[in-house]
Amino acid sequence: MSTTGKAYIAGAWEHPTRKAVDKTLIQLHAENVKGALNDAGLTLQDVDGFFCASDAPGLGPLSITEYLGIHPTYVDNTDTGGSSYVLAVGHVAQAIAEGKCSVAVITLAGKPRTGKPNKGEGAFYDDPNCPDVPYELPFGHVIPNLYGMCAARHMHEFGTTSEQLAWIKVAASHHAQHNPNAMLPQVVTVEEVVNSPMISEPLHKLDCCVISDGGGALVVVSPEVAKSLNRPLVKVRGSGEAVKHLNGGKTDLTYSGAVRSGPIAFGQAGVTPADIKYVSIYDSFTITVLMTLEDLGFCDKGQGGRFVQDGNLISGQGKLPFNTDGGGLCSNHPGNRGGMTKVIEAVRQLRGEAHPAVQVPGCDLALAHGTGGYLGSRHGSATLILERE
Amino acid sequence: MKDGDTTRPARDAAPQWQTEDGALMIAECRDCGEPHYYPRVLCPFCGSENVAFKACSGRGRIYAVSVFRRADPPYALAYVELEEGPRMMTNIVDCDLDAIAIDDAVTVLFADRDGIPTPMFTPAAP
Ligand SMILES: [Zn+2]
Numbered sequence: 418m419s420t421t422g423k424a425y426i427a428g429a430w431e432h433p434t435r436k437a438v439d440k441t442l443i444q445l446h447a448e449n450v451k452g453a454l455n456d457a458g459l460t461l462q463d464v465d466g467f468f469c470a471s472d473a474p475g476l477g478p479l480s481i482t483e484y485l486g487i488h489p490t491y492v493d494n495t496d497t498g499g500s501s502y503v504l505a506v507g508h509v510a511q512a513i514a515e516g517k518c519s520v521a522v523i524t525l526a527g528k529p530r531t532g533k534p535n536k537g538e539g540a541f542y543d544d545p546n547c548p549d550v551p552y553e554l555p556f557g558h559v560i561p562n563l564y565g566m567c568a569a570r571h572m573h574e575f576g577t578t579s580e581q582l583a584w585i586k587v588a589a590s591h592h593a594q595h596n597p598n599a600m601l602p603q604v605v606t607v608e609e610v611v612n613s614p615m616i617s618e619p620l621h622k623l624d625c626c627v628i629s630d631g632g633g634a635l636v637v638v639s640p641e642v643a644k645s646l647n648r649p650l651v652k653v654r655g656s657g658e659a660v661k662h663l664n665g666g667k668t669d670l671t672y673s674g675a676v677r678s679g680p681i682a683f684g685q686a687g688v689t690p691a692d693i694k695y696v697s698i699y700d701s702f703t704i705t706v707l708m709t710l711e712d713l714g715f716c717d718k719g720q721g722g723r724f725v726q727d728g729n730l731i732s733g734q735g736k737l738p739f740n741t742d743g744g745g746l747c748s749n750h751p752g753n754r755g756g757m758t759k760v761i762e763a764v765r766q767l768r769g770e771a772h773p774a775v776q777v778p779g780c781d782l783a784l785a786h787g788t789g790g791y792l793g794s795r796h797g798s799a800t801l802i803l804e805r806e
Numbered sequence: 807m808k809d810g811d812t813t814r815p816a817r818d819a820a821p822q823w824q825t826e827d828g829a830l831m832i833a834e835c836r837d838c839g840e841p842h843y844y845p846r847v848l849c850p851f852c853g854s855e856n857v858a859f860k861a862c863s864g865r866g867r868i869y870a871v872s873v874f875r876r877a878d879p880p881y882a883l884a885y886v887e888l889e890e891g892p893r894m895m896t897n898i899v900d901c902d903l904d905a906i907a908i909d910d911a912v913t914v915l916f917a918d919r920d921g922i923p924t925p926m927f928t929p930a931a932p
Contacts, residue, residue, distance in 0.1 A: 551821040552844040555919040556897050556926075557874065562883040565872030573870075573908045615875040617883075665850035666832075666843035666892025668885055670870050793870075794895075 424510035425643035428457030428636030429764040437630040445526035453634035466521030470501035491518040497797025498789025499754035504799035507656030509637040519639040526632035527752015563793030565617035568704040581722030582703040583610035588730035593743025595772040601747040626745035649768040655802035657681025662795035674798030675712035682800035697759035699788040732775040741775035756787035767805040829861040843892035864914035
C-alpha cells in the first residue's frame with residue numbers, strides 16, 4: 418500500500434532552550450508534545466498514536482504516555498539514533514494509512530549538558546551482549562574519530578579538502594545569524610573553520626555540531642484531520658529508511674545508508690533531486706552533510722566538495738539552501754540527536770514560516786534526512802520528502 | 807584456539823584474536839569461502855554456521871585513519887585492510903602519528919588490554 422498523501426505534518430515545535438538547568442527530561446518531553454499540539458490546534462485528548470525513541474525515560478512508551486495521561490491505540494519506539502524522528506514520520510504515515518491512528522505525536526528530548534547520561538545520547542556502552550563492543554571498545558573509538566576516518570577516506574579517494582568541508586559550516590553560520598536561539602550565531606569564514614583546533618583528524622572544532630539540551634515534537638495526522646485544521650497542509654510524499662553497517666569486514670566508508678533510503682523516498686514521491694527546493698541534512702559533522710548530499714544524488718559521488726563550496730548551500734546565494742535554522746552545526750543538536758530539528762525546519766520552510774532572511778521563495782517541495790548512530794561504523798538512515806499542498 | 811579449529815565461536819562477546827602460535831586470526835566460512843570480521847556463530851554473507859578460525863599473515867594496509875588530537879596523549883584509530891581481505895578496527899601504534907597515512911603498509915602486534923592480547927598495527931619495516 419502506498420502511503421503517499423495519507424499523512425500530513427500538522428504540528429511542529431522546537432524547544433527554545435539549549436541548556437535546561439531547571440527542567441527534567443520528562444518535563445522537556447511534555448513541553449515539546451504540548452508545543453507541537455498547540456501548533457497544530459489539537460490537544461492531548463486528540464492523540465491516538467505515540468512515537469518515541471530511547472531518549473524517552475522509562476521503558477519504551479510506557480512511562481511517558483502515563484505521564485502525559487494519553488491512551489494511544491498505536492505506539493512505536495523504533496530507535497535508529499538521531500535519525501529516529503525522521504524515520505518515525507514514515508512509520509506514522511504507514512500506521513495512519515492502515516487506520517491504526519489519526520493523530521500521532523513524535524517526541525524528542527535530551528539533556529546532555531545538564532542531565533545524567535541518558536541511554537539515548539550516544540554513549541558507547543560496555544555491554545557484553547552487544548557483539549561489536551568487545552571488538553571496538555579497546556581501540557578508543559569515540560564519535561569524532563569515527564567521523565574523522567570517513568572524512569580522511571573521502572579526502573584520499575576524491576581529493577576533498579578541509580576548505581570544502583568548512584564551506585558547510587560557513588553556510589550554516591550564515592543561516593544561524595538570523596536564529597535568536599542558535600548556540601553559535603556568529604558568521605564564520607572558511608579560514609576560521611580550518612584554523613580552529615584539531616579535534617580528530619581531519620575534523621576541526623568547527624566541523625563539529627553543538628551539544629545542546631532541548632528537543633522538539635511533531636504532530637502527524639490523517640488527511641481528514643489535516644483539512645479540518647487551520648494550518649498549512651504539509652504532506653508526507655515519500656519516505657525511505659536503511660541501516661548501514663560494517664558488513665562483516667567488507668567495510669566501505671565512502672558512502673552512507675542514504676544511498677538506499679534516498680532512492681526509496683524519491684521513488685515513492687515520484688520526484689528527483691532536481692525538484693527539491695530546500696534540504697534539511699543531518700549535520701553531526703560537516704562530512705556527514707557532504708557524503709549525504711552525494712548519496713542522495715544532489716551531485717555525483719566524489720563531487721560533494723565542489724558542490725558545497727563557494728556558498729552553494731547558503732539560502733539566497735546558492736543552488737541548494739540547507740539547514741536554514743543553522744542546523745546542528747550552529748543552532749541545536751538536542752540530546753545528540755539531530756533528526757527532529759531537521760524535520761521541523763523543513764516544515765517551517767514549506768509553511769513559509771522560516772526567518773524571512775532565509776526563507777526559500779516558493780518552497781513547495783523539501784527533503785529532510787537523518788543519519789543516526791555513527792557514520793564510520795553503523796548507522797540508520799532515513800529520508801523524508803515533504804510537499805506543501 | 808588453533809588455526810583451522812572448527813569449534814564455533816561459542817560466545818559472541820569474547821574477543822578471540824590470536825592463535826596458540828601467536829598469529830592474528832579471523833573467521834572464515836567453510837561453505838561460501840568468505841573470510842569475515844568480527845567472528846561470530848554464522849557467516850554474515852551466506853548465513854552458514856559452518857565457520858572456523860583462520861590464521862592471517864598479520865600484514866595489511868591502512869584503509870582509514872584518524873588521529874584523535876583531543877586525547878592526551880593523542881592516538882590513531884584506524885581500519886586496517888588485512889591481506890586476507892577484511893577491514894578491522896584497530897589502533898596504529900609505536901610510530902610518529904604525524905607520519906602515518908592511508909595505504910601505508912602495517913604489521914600486527916599484540917598489546918595487553920584487560921588481559922586479552924589485542925591486535926594493533928605498526929608501520930611495516932621498509
Ligand atoms: Zn558463507
